[in-house]
Amino acid sequence: MAGKTLNLTLKVWRQKDANDTGRFEIYRANDIDVNASFLEMIDVVNDQMVKEGKEPIAFDHDCREGVCGMCGAVVNGQPHGIQEETTLCQLHMRKFSTGDTIVVEPFRARAMPVMRDLIVDRSAFDRVIQAGGFVSVRTGGTPDANAIPIPKIDADKAFDAAACIGCAACVAACPNASAMLFVAAKVTQFALLPQGQPERQERVLKMVSQMDTEGFGNCSNEYQCEAACPKGISVANIAVMNRDFLKASLKKG
Amino acid sequence: MTLDSKIPEGPVKDKWTNYKFSMKLVNPANKRKFSVIVVGTGLAGASAAATMAELGYNVKSFCFQDSPRRAHSIAAQGGVNAAKNYPNDGDSVHRLFYDTVKGGDFRAREANVHRLAEISANIIDQCVAQGVPFARDYGGLLDNRSFGGAQVSRTFYARGQTGQQLLLGAYSALMKEVGKGGVTLYTRREMLEVVIIDGKARGIIVRNLITGEIERHEADAVCLATGGYGNAFYLSTNAMGSNVSATWRAHKKGAYFGNPCYTQIHPTCIPVHGDYQSKLTLMSESLRNDGRVWVPKTKGDTRHPNEIPEAERDYYLERKYPSFGNLVPRDLASRNAKQQTDEGKGVGSTGLAVYLDFAESIKRLGEDVVRARYGNLFDMYERISGTNPYKEPMAIYPAVHYTMGGLWVDYNLMSTINGLFVLGEANFSDHGANRLGASALMQGLADGYFVAPATIGNYLAETTLEKLDTSHKEFEKSENEVQARIDKLLSIRGEKTVDEFHRELGQIMWDNCGMARNEKGLKEALVKIPALRDEFWRNVNVLGSGDSLNQSLEKAGRVADFLEFAELMVQDALHRKESCGGHFREESQTDEGEALRDDENFAYVAAWEYNGVGVEPTLHKEKLEYEHVKLAQRSYK
Numbered sequence: 001m002a003g004k005t006l007n008l009t010l011k012v013w014r015q016k017d018a019n020d021t022g023r024f025e026i027y028r029a030n031d032i033d034v035n036a037s038f039l040e041m042i043d044v045v046n047d048q049m050v051k052e053g054k055e056p057i058a059f060d061h062d063c064r065e066g067v068c069g070m071c072g073a074v075v076n077g078q079p080h081g082i083q084e085e086t087t088l089c090q091l092h093m094r095k096f097s098t099g100d101t102i103v104v105e106p107f108r109a110r111a112m113p114v115m116r117d118l119i120v121d122r123s124a125f126d127r128v129i130q131a132g133g134f135v136s137v138r139t140g141g142t143p144d145a146n147a148i149p150i151p152k153i154d155a156d157k158a159f160d161a162a163a164c165i166g167c168a169a170c171v172a173a174c175p176n177a178s179a180m181l182f183v184a185a186k187v188t189q190f191a192l193l194p195q196g197q198p199e200r201q202e203r204v205l206k207m208v209s210q211m212d213t214e215g216f217g218n219c220s221n222e223y224q225c226e227a228a229c230p231k232g233i234s235v236a237n238i239a240v241m242n243r244d245f246l247k248a249s250l251k252k253g
Numbered sequence: 254m255t256l257d258s259k260i261p262e263g264p265v266k267d268k269w270t271n272y273k274f275s276m277k278l279v280n281p282a283n284k285r286k287f288s289v290i291v292v293g294t295g296l297a298g299a300s301a302a303a304t305m306a307e308l309g310y311n312v313k314s315f316c317f318q319d320s321p322r323r324a325h326s327i328a329a330q331g332g333v334n335a336a337k338n339y340p341n342d343g344d345s346v347h348r349l350f351y352d353t354v355k356g357g358d359f360r361a362r363e364a365n366v367h368r369l370a371e372i373s374a375n376i377i378d379q380c381v382a383q384g385v386p387f388a389r390d391y392g393g394l395l396d397n398r399s400f401g402g403a404q405v406s407r408t409f410y411a412r413g414q415t416g417q418q419l420l421l422g423a424y425s426a427l428m429k430e431v432g433k434g435g436v437t438l439y440t441r442r443e444m445l446e447v448v449i450i451d452g453k454a455r456g457i458i459v460r461n462l463i464t465g466e467i468e469r470h471e472a473d474a475v476c477l478a479t480g481g482y483g484n485a486f487y488l489s490t491n492a493m494g495s496n497v498s499a500t501w502r503a504h505k506k507g508a509y510f511g512n513p514c515y516t517q518i519h520p521t522c523i524p525v526h527g528d529y530q531s532k533l534t535l536m537s538e539s540l541r542n543d544g545r546v547w548v549p550k551t552k553g554d555t556r557h558p559n560e561i562p563e564a565e566r567d568y569y570l571e572r573k574y575p576s577f578g579n580l581v582p583r584d585l586a587s588r589n590a591k592q593q594t595d596e597g598k599g600v601g602s603t604g605l606a607v608y609l610d611f612a613e614s615i616k617r618l619g620e621d622v623v624r625a626r627y628g629n630l631f632d633m634y635e636r637i638s639g640t641n642p643y644k645e646p647m648a649i650y651p652a653v654h655y656t657m658g659g660l661w662v663d664y665n666l667m668s669t670i671n672g673l674f675v676l677g678e679a680n681f682s683d684h685g686a687n688r689l690g691a692s693a694l695m696q697g698l699a700d701g702y703f704v705a706p707a708t709i710g711n712y713l714a715e716t717t718l719e720k721l722d723t724s725h726k727e728f729e730k731s732e733n734e735v736q737a738r739i740d741k742l743l744s745i746r747g748e749k750t751v752d753e754f755h756r757e758l759g760q761i762m763w764d765n766c767g768m769a770r771n772e773k774g775l776k777e778a779l780v781k782i783p784a785l786r787d788e789f790w791r792n793v794n795v796l797g798s799g800d801s802l803n804q805s806l807e808k809a810g811r812v813a814d815f816l817e818f819a820e821l822m823v824q825d826a827l828h829r830k831e832s833c834g835g836h837f838r839e840e841s842q843t844d845e846g847e848a849l850r851d852d853e854n855f856a857y858v859a860a861w862e863y864n865g866v867g868v869e870p871t872l873h874k875e876k877l878e879y880e881h882v883k884l885a886q887r888s889y890k
Contacts, residue, residue: 017801033527035639040529043752050750050805055796058804060319062492064532066633067417068323083636090636115463116802123440126320130432134425135384139304139702140375142382146339149393159386159411162418166322195384 006032006098010045012057013105015114018121022114024103034094038081039064039071041093042104058117066090066230069165072172073118074105079169079228087167087230107172111179111215122168124214125182131210132203133186135195154192161189163231173228176217181225183211184241185233191244201248208245256509256860256875259663260364265881266346269368272664273707277714284309287713290457290472292444292499294321296416296423296694297677298478300701303426306435308706310713313470314427314436315459317443317494317807322424325480325492326697329416330537330630332400332408333380333694335373340397344405346370352403353692354882356582357657357685358834358850360512360858363881364664365682372699377409379702383422387411399580400539400690408691413537413629419694423701442468443807444499445738446731447475447506447673450721454503454673458731460739462807465800467732469723474672474709477503478701481656481678483516485815485822486767487759489653490522490535496811497818500660500679508668509860509873511661511681513818514826517688517835518768519654520586523637523647524606528756533652534637536609536630538690541579541586543614543623544647546570548607552597558608558646569593577889584687584835584848585889587651591768592846594650601648610646651768655693657684657835658825661860661875665708666700669860672716674709676700681858686834739799742809747792751808754789758812758819761785766823771839775827782823783867786816817866824861824870831855843886852884 008029015022029045036044039061046056061071066087073088075081081091096102104118112120162185170181187204190196196203219238226235261272279287288311291302299321302314316324336349350370354361377395381387387409388396400408411418430436441462448456448471456471482497483489504510521536547566554561569589571578581589590607593599600606615623620643624631631642638648659681660668666682668675677697684692765778789812797803832841832848833855841849858875 033529035526036529037531037637040531043531044529047750047752050794050796053796056805058802062318062323062494063325063328064493065328065534066636067414068318068325068327068492069320070318070323085632086636090633092636092639094639119802122319126322126428126431126438126440129425129428134429135382136429137379137382137426138307139300139379139426139706142375142378145337145377145381145387146394148381150389151393152389152391155386155389155393158384159418162386162411162421163414165417166320189386190384193384193386195382 004034006034006093006096008032008096008098009101011101011103014057014117016116018113018115032093034092036093037064037089038075038091038093039089058119060119061089064089067165069167072107072167072169074107074172076103079107079172080230085230085232107168109171109177109216111177112168112171122166124216125166125168125179127214128179128183128207128210129186132199132206135190136199148194150194158189158192161185161192161233161237164233165231167230169228169230170225171216173224174217175222175224176220178219178225179211179216180219180238180241181229181233181235183207184237187241187244188237191240200244201251204241204244205248205252254669256661256873257663258362258875259665260362261664265363265367268364269371276707276711279710279714281309285311287311288313288472289474289476289709290315290470291476291478292457293324293478293480293679294424294427295324295326295478295480295677296420296697297701298324298476299420299423299427300698301476301478301676301705302436303423303430304702304706305709306430308710312430312436313439313472315439315442315444317441317462319440321427321438321440322421324420325495326420326694327417328492329694330413330535331539332398332410332415332691333376333419334400334407334691335377335409335695336370336407337374337377339395340406342405344407348405349373349407351882353683353689354685355887356687356689358687358848358887359685359852359856359879359882359884360833360877361683361685362877363879368704369683369696369699372703373695375703376695376698380419380422383425385411385418385422398539399542403689413539413627416694419698423698444479445502445735445810447503447670448727448731449506449670450725450727451719453671453716453718455721456723456728458728458735460735463802465798465803467735469728469732471721471723471728473713473718474674476674476676476705476709477660477679478676479679481659482818483653483656485758485819486653486762487755488525488530488533490519490533493532496814498811498814500675501814501818503660503668503670503673505863506670508670508673509661509862510658510821511858511860512658512686512825513822513861514766514829514836515657515686515834516653517583517655517657518587518651520583520590520651521609521649522652523634524601524603524650526603534633535652535654536634536647536649538583540609540627540630543618543626544579544609544611545613546579546586546607546609548593548598548600558600574889581889582687582689587768588837590651606648606650608646609649611642612646615643655688657681657686657688661858665712666705667708667712672712674705676705686836738810739806742793742795742806742813743799745791745793745795747794749792750794751805751812754785754793755812755815757785758782758815762819766826769837769839770826772827775823778823779820779827782816782820789813789816821861821870825859828872829855829859850886856884
């Protein structure tokens with residue numbers, strides 16, 4: 001089905017590698033179907049560029065269903081673009097109008113350097129999880145899954161926190177480049193579940209410490225992270241984390 | 254070489270238990286002297302890597318994404334099966350075993366499937382202990398639902414994001430071991446060769462996707478958990494990066510490929526809407542629990558679905574399969590959708606869609622209940638299609654989703670190359686010719702948490718492994734092969750983009766080796782694919798260089814492999830003259846148009862041996878014996 005089409009101007013951040021200074025370049029995106037996703041629009045532009053002998057725009061993406069967390073760019077100043085609770089791959093061109101100029105740039109933070117064009121290095125997130133974002137159980141020897149009942153409301157809230165896809169839009173949105181929403185979501189998931197209790201205090205201390213080491217900033221209650229989060233993770237998680245962090249720090253002395 | 258499936262002796266229910274006891278063990282103090290490479294970090298890869306590190310082995314884990322958490326298992330929606338019988342509705346290990354063998358249309362190994370059913374319950378225990386937030390009832394216990402083709406409720410789920418939660422569980426276990434030093438993590442690395450020394454898999458060659466550097470990695474065993482090959486069709490529900498390269502390179506080095514023609518076309522996906530389209534999005538088939546599938550009774554009825562009265566709708570699944578109705582297995586649901594659209598009853602602007610209607614459920618249960626069950630899926634549908642499924646039926650159509658075929662493995666999950674193990678969707682094993690819903694997550698985690706760590710230990714204990722390092726000439730040879738391929742791809746500078754070739758290949762596969770296959774179409778494909786492959790190597794345009802981040806080059810390598818692999822898939826489909834599961838040969842159907850198996854001639858696994866690009870591969874057969882499940886025509890009437 002050929003839908004309505006759009007003609008757009010793109011201002012896209014181009015940067016050869018981590019050492020390059022980078023710059024915006026301007027491209028035309030013509031005859032873009034309104035039913036295409038934002039990334040499909042870039043695909044069309046890229047195919048055209050290859051035909052013209054220009055190197056295509058590099059961008060991370062994989063599942064294109066909004067759940068792997070690999071895609072993301074700042075579109076017109078907003079991480080993942082204008083649509084609420086929507087990853088860039090799920091943003092569709094029907095949200096734009098013909099004649100629009102769209103500015104596309106990478107998620108920026110000191111802890112997440114640009115590797116090329118729109119691709120950034122988010123390995124800091126993996127290291128934060130390595131520091132304590134798990135329950136220390138080994139494979140095998142676990143009790144029957146129904147041995148410990150968990151109130152539905154706690155399980156549901158834990159799920160809400162666990163829905164984080166690790167895309168780093170929260171960091172890109174924050175004026176301090178803080179990763180607190182990401183870290184707090186993991187801390188809260190386990191804080192709500194009985195399985196998370198034995199390591200609850202140690203976990204929050206270690207994860208926060210690693211977060212600081214990576215060079216992420218602190219939270220100053222701007223709530224930009226929640227607004228940018230494609231999964232609607234609430235800033236209330238940060239309050240849970242702060243309380244746990246304080247308790248654990250006092251206990252540690 | 255004769256295929257030895259190494260199925261242990263004894264009654265099927267005791268095989269795994271007895272076999273575990275008979276396995277050789279590696280002394281705890283010696284485990285750290287062994288190293289294992291695991292390629293892929295989906296459910297199978299992440300769980301295997303974490304578990305082996307917990308046991309004490311040195312593990313190297315590889316993925317092409319920026320983080321192990323991106324692997325495409327993350328996108329699985331519906332759930333994971335387990336024979337827990339929590340709902341007290343008559344489930345058991347034997348019933349799950351029976352359903353899976355039958356659902357696979359009697360083309361899976363009984364012994365493997367039984368082991369899978371036995372292990373299923375442990376998986377749920379493991380995941381809950383990791384803090385996976387499964388759905389619960391108000392008493393605080395785990396909730397179950399019935400899922401695609403099952404008459405008991407044995408599916409555990411976490412809203413519509415079960416794959417995400419299970420993968421994040423396995424990922425957290427993996428990260429725990431990375432933090433402890435038992436796993437070394439290599440992200441943004443693509444495996445481009447397996448290195449075989451003295452007949453054993455001893456390492457891999459990877460490309461660092463950031464720097465372009467070609468790296469050599471050695472180990473005592475290699476595990477591939479690299480997923481399926483659905484992207485041979487270009488459009489599929491797979492992630493953009495999902496590819497056949499790792500398994501195909503292993504195949505070219507001597508690993509037989511099992512049943513490549515068994516592909517699963519999932520019945521409920523958002524229909525194709527344009528040429529620019531890059532992927533198809535699945536709508537979990539859990540939607541079929543409350544949604545009713547229909548088309549207008551009259552051909553070419555262009556009225557808005559809400560304006561078509563009840564009497565003029567054909568709820569064809571409920572009509573044809575009264576006992577299973579909308580919950581028939583995936584292959585039947587898909588084929589029936591195709592039949593309706595072939596008859597001209599398809600809906601939407603392309604005519605290639607059917608309706609999935611929730612109006613009655615919303616009336617019966619209320620919008621809130623429907624929202625609680627499927628809210629995220631409805632939102633996703635609305636974001637993509639721009640229409641509101643609470644107000645009008647969804648338009649859906651089948652799409653390539655999962656591949657039951659994969660590298661042939663024995664009971665130990667070892668391929669025909671010693672020391673090369675294959676896990677999860679990448680192997681051919683447990684789903685036969687058709688996978689039941691919520692069984693992929695079960696199999697990936699069974700292989701990774703429980704099977705491979707045991708069988709690889711046995712292999713390491715009983716095998717003499719020479720000490721070696723990556724200066725060995727086989728590493729050099731493999732690296733040179735990889736480099737030569739990259740240089741070649743970058744030197745062509747032709748007229749067509751990689752995606753153009755991929756799209757053309759996908760169209761050939763969908764038209765000739767898709768939901769229904771016939772001899773004429775398959776033979777046509779065997780002419781078109783080599784021609785397209787020749788053109789690719791003459792006329793593809795890959796810009797940039799090999800010594801930096803170059804996504805066109807990555808794609809080109811993957812498409813080059815699909816262009817070789819696709820031919821094998823078609824050859825397998827052509828040779829299997831029967832219909833079974835996801836493989837429907839038009840020449841082999843009942844009077845009612847249902848798939849007709851030919852057990853006399855085809856009750857075997859087809860394992861193909863590679864003989865060269867464009868050279869006829871050699872077929873090896875592993876005969877399938879059924880002692881516990883009686884071979885019968887599947888009936889879901």
